[in-house]
Amino acid sequence: MATATGQRRRVARKGATARPVDSLEQFDHVEYMSQHGHEEVATWLDRETGLRAIIAIHDTTLGPGLGGTRLRRYDSSAEALLDVLRLSEGMTYKAAVAGLPLGGAKAVILADGKEERDPALRAARFRAFGRFVESLGGRYITAEDVGTAPQDMTEIRTQTQHVAGIPREAGGSGDPSPSTAYGVVCGMRALIEEGLGRSSLDGVRVAVQGLGHVGMSLTEQLLRDHGATVIAADVRPAIVEEARKRFAGEKRFSLVTADEIHKQECDVFSPCAFGAGINPVTIPQLRCRIVAGAANNQLADEDRDAALLCERGILYAVDYVINAGGLIHVMSELEAKGGWSEEDAARVKAKAAGIYDTLKRLLTLSREEGISPHAAARQMAAERIQAARRGKAQPSESKRKAAKNSKASAK
Ligand code: NAI
Numbered sequence: 001m002a003t004a005t006g007q008r009r010r011v012a013r014k015g016a017t018a019r020p021v022d023s024l025e026q027f028d029h030v031e032y033m034s035q036h037g038h039e040e041v042a043t044w045l046d047r048e049t050g051l052r053a054i055i056a057i058h059d060t061t062l063g064p065g066l067g068g069t070r071l072r073r074y075d076s077s078a079e080a081l082l083d084v085l086r087l088s089e090g091m092t093y094k095a096a097v098a099g100l101p102l103g104g105a106k107a108v109i110l111a112d113g114k115e116e117r118d119p120a121l122r123a124a125r126f127r128a129f130g131r132f133v134e135s136l137g138g139r140y141i142t143a144e145d146v147g148t149a150p151q152d153m154t155e156i157r158t159q160t161q162h163v164a165g166i167p168r169e170a171g172g173s174g175d176p177s178p179s180t181a182y183g184v185v186c187g188m189r190a191l192i193e194e195g196l197g198r199s200s201l202d203g204v205r206v207a208v209q210g211l212g213h214v215g216m217s218l219t220e221q222l223l224r225d226h227g228a229t230v231i232a233a234d235v236r237p238a239i240v241e242e243a244r245k246r247f248a249g250e251k252r253f254s255l256v257t258a259d260e261i262h263k264q265e266c267d268v269f270s271p272c273a274f275g276a277g278i279n280p281v282t283i284p285q286l287r288c289r290i291v292a293g294a295a296n297n298q299l300a301d302e303d304r305d306a307a308l309l310c311e312r313g314i315l316y317a318v319d320y321v322i323n324a325g326g327l328i329h330v331m332s333e334l335e336a337k338g339g340w341s342e343e344d345a346a347r348v349k350a351k352a353a354g355i356y357d358t359l360k361r362l363l364t365l366s367r368e369e370g371i372s373p374h375a376a377a378r379q380m381a382a383e384r385i386q387a388a389r390r391g392k393a394q395p396s397e398s399k400r401k402a403a404k405n406s407k408a409s410a411k
Contacts, residue, residue, distance in 0.1 A: 027078040029085065036089050041081070042136065046128035049121060051109065053129055054080055055140050056088035058104040061388050064138055065105025066330065067091040068145025068165070069129065069152075073111045084108040086275075086297055087145075091327075094320035096381035097358060100331050105140045107133075111147065126152045130159025138162050143176070143330045146274075150175060164330035173340045173348075176329035177213035183325025183352040184214070184294050185221050187317050188268060190359035191290045195315040196267060201226035205266040207288065208232040209258075210273025211243050214294040214323075218272060219243070223250055230254075233261035234273075268292050276300040278316075283308045292317035294326075299374070306374035318377040321362060325352040 021027060033041065040057040054077075057065045067088055074080040084106050092104025109129060115122040133142050133156060143165035144153060150167040157163050157170075166172020185201070192198045206222055208215050211234040222228040229252040234240050240255060247253040262269055262282050269288040271277050275297035283305065291298070291314055298319045299305035309316045328351045336344045366376040 021082060024076060024078045024082065027082060029081050032082070032085055036085065038085060038088065041085065044129070044132035046125070049124045049128050050112065050114065051125040051128045053107060053109045053132055054084045055107045055132065055136065056084040056105060057140055058088040059092040059385065060103035060139060061385050061392070062096060063101040063103050064141050065091065065103040066095065066141040066143065066164070066327065067104060067106035068143045069107040069109060069148050070145040071109045071111050071115070071147030073113065077110065080108050080110050090296055090320045092385070093377065093381040094324050094327055096384045097321050097377055098324040098328060100327065102327070102331060106145070107140070107142055122152070123155050126155035127159055130156035130163070133162050134160035141334065164333045166333070168340060171339055173329060173333035173336070173344065175213060176326035178217045179329035179348050179352050180214045180294050180323055180326035181217035181221055182349060183328070183355040184218055184270070184292065184322050185226065186353050186356040187322035187359045188292050190356045190363065191292050191315055191317050192267065194363045195290050201228045203227060203229065204268060205229045205231070206268045206270055207261055207264040207266040208270045208272055209261045209277065209293065210234055210271070210295070211239050212272065215272035216243065218270065218294070219247070219253070223247065223252060228252070231256055231261070231264050231266060233258045262286060271295040271298050278305050278309070280305070280308065283312060286312070286314060288314065290315045290317065292322055293319070294323040295319060296323065302374060306372040310372050316373050317359060318362070318373050321358060321377050322355060324355060328352050
C-alpha cells in the first residue's frame with residue numbers, strides 16, 4: 001500500500017531576499033521555501049514498487065500547478081528536493097508570463113535504475129505515482145519532463161485525470177517537444193531583431209547543445225524553415241549518429257563534440273540539454289551574441305549569471321519565457337478534453353507564436369527600465385500574479401461592503 005510520508009505544509013510567503021544554496025548537506029528546504037514563496041512540498045514512498053517521488057507546488061494564484069515529472073538519478077534526496085523546488089518556481093513564472101491560467105509545480109522521481117531494466121516495474125511505479133498526483137486533489141497536474149515519456153503518462157492516467165501529455169493514439173496531444181521547439185524559433189526571431197538588427201533567421205548561426213526531443217526538432221525547423229546554419233552536439237553517440245543521417249547532405253549543418261559546443265563562434269547559443277550550463281566557468285567561453293534555448297534553469301545562479309551575461313553584452317532569452325511552447329501544448333490538451341484534433345494543433349501553434357510578442361515586450365521593458373531580461377521577466381510575472389491576487393481579494397471586499405449595506409438597510 002502506498003504511504004504518503006511527506007508532511008504537506010503551507011509556508012507563509014515572505015518578501016525575504018533569496019540566498020543561493022551553498023551546501024546541499026545543510027539544505028534547509030523549509031527556509032528555502034519561505035524565501036522563494038513555495039506553498040507546499042509532498043513526498044511519496046510506495047513500499048510495493050519502491051517509488052520515491054517529490055512534488056513541489058510553488059504558487060497556485062493563477063490556477064492549478066502544472067509541471068512535468070522528471071525521472072533522474074540523484075546523488076542525494078537533498079539534491080532532488082532542491083531540483084524540484086527550483087523547477088516548480090520556474091513553472092510559476094513560465095505560466096504567468098505566457099498568460100496561462102496555471103500555477104507552478106513540478107515533480108521528481110528518484111530513479112534507482114531498476115525502472116530502466118524492468119518495464120513492468122516502471123509501469124507499476126508510474127501507477128503509484130498517479131495515486132500520489134490524485135492525492136493532491138487537482139492542485140497539481142503532471143506531464144512529461146526529462147526521463148519520462150507519453151507511455152508513462154498513460155500509466156498515470158489509470159489513477160488520475162490530472163495528467164497531460166498523453167500519446168495521440170490514446171486520445172492525447174502527443175509529444176509537446178515540437179511545440180517547444182517552435183516557440184524557441186519564434187522567440188529567437190524577436191532576439192535577433194533586437195540583438196543583431198536582423199529581420200530573419202536566414203544565415204544566422206545557431207549552436208544547439210543537446211539533440212534530444214526539443215533540440216532535434218529545433219535543428220530541423222531552423223534548417224528546413226528558416227535557412228539558418230546549425231552547429232550541434234550531444235553526449236549520446238546514437239543520437240549524434242541519428243542527426244548525422246537525418247541531416248546528411250545539408251551543407252548548413254555540422255557536428256562538434258559536447259564539450260566544445262558552447263565555445264562555438266555563432267550568433268545564438270541554444271542550450272537544449274540540461275540546467276545550470278550557463279555559469280561563471282562557461283560564460284567567459286561563450287562566443288555568441290544571444291543565448292536562447294529550451295533547457296530549464298539554464299543559469300546556475302539566476303541573478304549572478306544574468307548580470308554576467310549583461311556585462312558581456314550577451315542577450316539572454318529567459319529560459320521559462322522562450323520554452324513555454326510545451327506548456328501551451330499540454331494546457332491545450334487539458335482544454336481539449338477527450339480528443340485531439342488538427343484544429344487544436346493549429347491553436348497551439350498560433351499561441352506558441354505569441355512567444356515572439358512576449359519576448360519583444362520583455363526586451364522593450366528591459367531596455368526602457370535598464371534591467372536585465374531576467375529581471376524584466378520576473379517583473380512581468382510578478383505583475384500578473386499580484387493583479388490576480390488583488391482580483392481575488394476584490395470580491396471578498398465587495399462582499400464585505402454588500403454585507404455592510406444589507407445590515408444598514410435592515411436597520
Ligand atoms: P531530452 O532528454 O530528450 O534531450 C536532452 C538531450 O541532451 C539528450 O539527447 C542528451 O543526450 C543531451 N545531453 C545531455 N548532456 C549533454 C551535454 N553535456 N552536451 C550535449 N548534449 C547533452 O530532453 P528534451 O525533452 O529535449 O528537453 C531538453 C531541455 O528542455 C530540458 O532541460 C527540458 O527540461 C527542457 N524543456 C523541454 C520541454 C519539452 O517539451 N520537451 C519543454 C520545456 C523545457
